[in-house]
Amino acid sequence: MPSLTQRVLARVPERVRPLLVRHRQLVKFLLVGSGCFALTLLMNYALRLTVLEHKPVVALTVATVAGTAVSYVLNRRWSFRSSWRRREPLLFLLVSALAIAVNVLPLIVSRYLFELREPRVGPVTQEVADFLSGMVLGTFAAMLFRFWAMRRWVFTRVEQSLGTTGAAGPDGWGVLGAPVTPAETGAGEGDA
Numbered sequence: 003m004p005s006l007t008q009r010v011l012a013r014v015p016e017r018v019r020p021l022l023v024r025h026r027q028l029v030k031f032l033l034v035g036s037g038c039f040a041l042t043l044l045m046n047y048a049l050r051l052t053v054l055e056h057k058p059v060v061a062l063t064v065a066t067v068a069g070t071a072v073s074y075v076l077n078r079r080w081s082f083r084s085s086w087r088r089r090e091p092l093l094f095l096l097v098s099a100l101a102i103a104v105n106v107l108p109l110i111v112s113r114y115l116f117e118l119r120e121p122r123v124g125p126v127t128q129e130v131a132d133f134l135s136g137m138v139l140g141t142f143a144a145m146l147f148r149f150w151a152m153r154r155w156v157f158t159r160v161e162q163s164l165g166t167t168g169a170a171g172p173d174g175w176g177v178l179g180a181p182v183t184p185a186e187t188g189a190g191e192g193d194a
Contacts, residue, residue: 030077031149034080034081035145035148037072038069038072038073038076041072042069042137044065045064045068046062049061059106062137063106066102066105066106066144067102070102074094074098078157082152082153082156093155093156097151100147101144102144104144105143106136107140107143108135109132109135111135112132113135118131
């Protein structure tokens, strides 16, 4: 029975599949990040509309920390599938702390440097500025930093059981779940 990834890839246009397989780590990272973004967004607004109504930076920081914890588990087990190293959690925490600072910095600049907050601007302008600076710009900058830093320092040892790019399993499917053709594996080239 094909896995969920195999079923999804079977529905993707054939000309796009090789690109997804080639960049599977990035695709998985972006899928995990999308889910964690949604979690952060929901938590941020839940906190801002209730207990942290007048503390948007604290609300975003708390929500980002929660999203980061979920992303560690998902990225380690699925996106990067790394062999566990003793110092991995510490490195992840350091990279994540820096990424949280990168995430929150645009909101701090928007609110306190540009003063896009009440009473200088209206409530709608304040909320739009907070969303664009904190959730959009901050999250995008932090995502770029996280992907680079996670690959560089945290998840550096990939599990051996994954095989190589384009390697087919016994069922003829590749690592990401795409069917592997002889051209991708090099079979048939120079074989006689």
